[in-house]
Amino acid sequence: MTTTATAAPGAHLPEHLDFLWRSPEPEKAYDVVIVGGGGHGLATAHYLARNHGITNVAVLEKGWLAGGNMARNTTLIRSNYLWDESAGIYEHALKLWEGLEEDLGYPILFSQRGVLNLAHTEQDVRDSVRRVEANKLNGIDAEWLGPDEVAKVCPIVNVSSDIRYPVQGATYQPRAGIAKHDYVAWGFARRADEAGIDLIQHCEVTGFHVGGRDGDSVTTVRTTRGDIACGTLALCAAGHSSTLLDQLGIAAPLQSHPLQALVSELLEPVHPTIVMSNAVHVYVSQAHKGELVMGAGVDSYVGYGQRGAFHVIERQMAAAVELFPVFARAHLLRSWAGVVDVTPDASPIVGRTPYDNVFLNCGWGTGGFKATPGLGWAFADTVAHGRPHPLIAPFGLDRFVTGALVDEHGAAAVAH
Structure with a gap:
């Protein structure tokens, strides 16, 4: 029996990398x-x-x-997980990320711009505060921010009270960030x-x-x-x-599912951090070149196809515009999917x-x-x-x- 997935078209090593190994x-x-x-x-x-x-x-x-x-993938790096076991391996990874460029002797463009995990309901708030306290017990940098403080960290987030899922606060990990995958x-x-x-x-x-x-x-x-x-x-x-x-x-x-992501056209630097929301289910950062990088949860069906589906992209875009009205006129540049393996x-x-x-x-x-x-x-x-x-x-x-x-x-x- 052999693996059944197929590589993307043009699957070969770019010529300019031949000298690296x-x-x-x-x-x-x-x-x-x-x-x-x-x-x-x-x-x-x-x-x-x-x-x-x-x-x-x-x-x-x-x-x-x-x-x-x-x-x-969408290159997010963070360690603010709830359970001790998860926090342990991800925090060890984050500490290595902080010195990885020196270790490898190669640029990885690691940018510690922080991550906001938004809370939109009373239960979100309770869960989020619980996670912040658990993070602190594990020696992980974590803060709870109210809506006004969220706006100070990321001014383009819509913290208005008259939207479908108003922002009631957020967890914040300042050491989180992105790297060039x-x-x-x-x-x-x-x-x-x-x-x-x-x-x-x-x-x-x-x-x-x-x-x-x-x-x-x-x-x-x-x-x-x-x-x-x-x-x-x-x-x-x-x-x-x-x-x-x-x-x-x-x-x-194990089940394998497609996981979709997308990027926008190049924009001026306007998004200073990473913002994640479970309620509207989207996360958004801005890459080094300027494109917005967006993702959500896995597709519900099982499969090995590295391709997307429009209805998932439509939900991602709607969620992103709800949180960031400033992006309403941004154009989608491209979308893709990976194949992720998920456990119960x-x-x-x-x-x-x-x-x-x-x-x-x-x-x-x-x-x-x-x-x-x-x-x-x-x-x-x-x-x-x-x-x-x-x-x-x-x-x-x-x-x-x-x-x-x-x-x-x-x-x-x-x-x-």
């Missing part, structure tokens, strides 16, 4: 094989080399590096390549050979570029994780599998980009030592048997 032929065997050349796979490879000195590693990507969700991927790829790690593109996994004394390990990864033996296998395939798990006979509670509790699955040498990283839903360096750090540690790093230990697959869920669906901190 090698394009090697795959070796017959590696100590570690990472499936998935997106942000998480590349970050894991980097930290395997940087933190653990493990460089006999291959990263296999069926298309081109970072051509999946890494290049299709493709630059982040190129920086990780460049450093991994310099360490001697093989980044193998256009190499689709078609199956696995299971061996070991009791059939408890994966010995070979079968690909469109030949069989590759592995000592350890790390799966970082995001929305296509379920197809790989099917090949391994591993049951996991909206938290990731990271850690061991029934196979002794196979480790799984998936289920990040709409929160994968912001976790990139933190996950890469913790997952590399897990792969290197053969046991879950403390930051990701709560996200094991077995929690769906034990009932120890990390229910971000039920929290005020919606995953974006």
Whole structure:
């Protein structure tokens, strides 16, 4: 069985990036094989080399590096999640983001402009204040702002009382921000390549050979570029994780959904922060070049198509104009979709599998980009030592048997 999604037209590495890393032929065997050349796979490879000195590693990507969700997300970075487990991994990631440009020796345009999570109802206010207090207990910067204070942070937000969902306040995390997603991927790829790690593109996994004394390990990864033996296998395939798990006979509670986003034409700098709203369900930031970047929740249907649907875009635009009347005449430039893998509790699955040498990283839903360096750090540690790093230990697959869920669906901190 092979993965069923198709790459976008023109799926190849831009010529101006050829000099950043090698394009090697795959070796017959590696100590570690990472499936998935997106942000998480590349970050894991980097930290395997940087933190653990493990460089006999291959990263296999069926298309081109970072051509999946890494290049299709809306680049939001924050750590103001409600539950201790979520806050732990995202805050670790945010601290790494703050020094990542120096670590990679590559510009990532990390801009800490803050994020406002708007509250529109009395229940929103209660949930939001609860989250602010939980954040403070976890050492995360968080504030509760009233409507007038919201207007001071972002003057273009409509805080009028005579709209459908009046703004009653907002949580505010000043350290949150955005980064240039493709630059982040190129920086990780460049450093991994310099360490001697093989980044193998256009190499689709078609199956696995299971061996070991009791059939408890994966010995070979079968690909469109030949069989590759592995000592350890790390799966970082995001929305296509379920197809790989099917090949391994591993049951996991995952569903893949399209997630749409869009950008406007270029505008003068008018939006100083990031604004998110669950009630009207849109989030808006302004990219470095000037376009407005907008997203919402996942599409309700299951699928692997990297394409949008007009009715979702229409709702996003209506919500954005309600919050930001100043954008009413802005023109939509383009829209797209990624494929996100979602779990019942909206938290990731990271850690061991029934196979002794196979480790799984998936289920990040709409929160994968912001976790990139933190996950890469913790997952590399897990792969290197053969046991879950403390930051990701709560996200094991077995929690769906034990009932120890990390229910971000039920929290005020919606995953974006």
